[in-house]
Amino acid sequence: MLNSVVLVGRLTSDPTIIEGENGLKRSTILIAVPRSYKNLEGKYETDFIRCTLWNMVASHTCEYCKKGDVVGVKGRVQSSTYEKDGKTEYRLEIIAEKISFLSSTMMKEE
Secondary structure, rough: OOOOOEEEEEEOOOOOOEEOOOEEEEEEEEEEEEEEEEEOOOOOEEEEEEEEEEHHHHHHHHOOOOOEEEEEEEEEEEEEEEOOOOOEEEEEEEEEEEEEOOOOOOOOEE
16 A cells, blocks of 8 residues: 655745644645646646644744745645534545755755
C-alpha cells in the first residue's frame, strides 16, 4: 500500500503556530494549487488544499514563509469523520512530512 502526495502551490495566508498543552506545535496551512489544464471557459482552475504541519516543520514554515510564497509539500493523505446536524461528514487533509521553500528568497528545505 502507498499513501503519498506531493503538491506545489502558494500559501493563501501567513502561517501561524498553535502550541498544545502537551508541547506539540501545529500549523494548518492552505495552499492554492493550480490545475494543469483549462476548463471549458479556457481558464485554469485552482484547488485549495489544507495541510497540517507538526513540530519543527511547522516552526520553520512559520519562521520562513508568508502569504504568497511558493512551497512544495510532501506528505500523506489522512481522513477523518465528524458529526454535523446528525450526519456523518468526511474530511481529507494532507499531513506534511516535508516542506520545500521554493520562493526565490528562501530556497530552503525542512
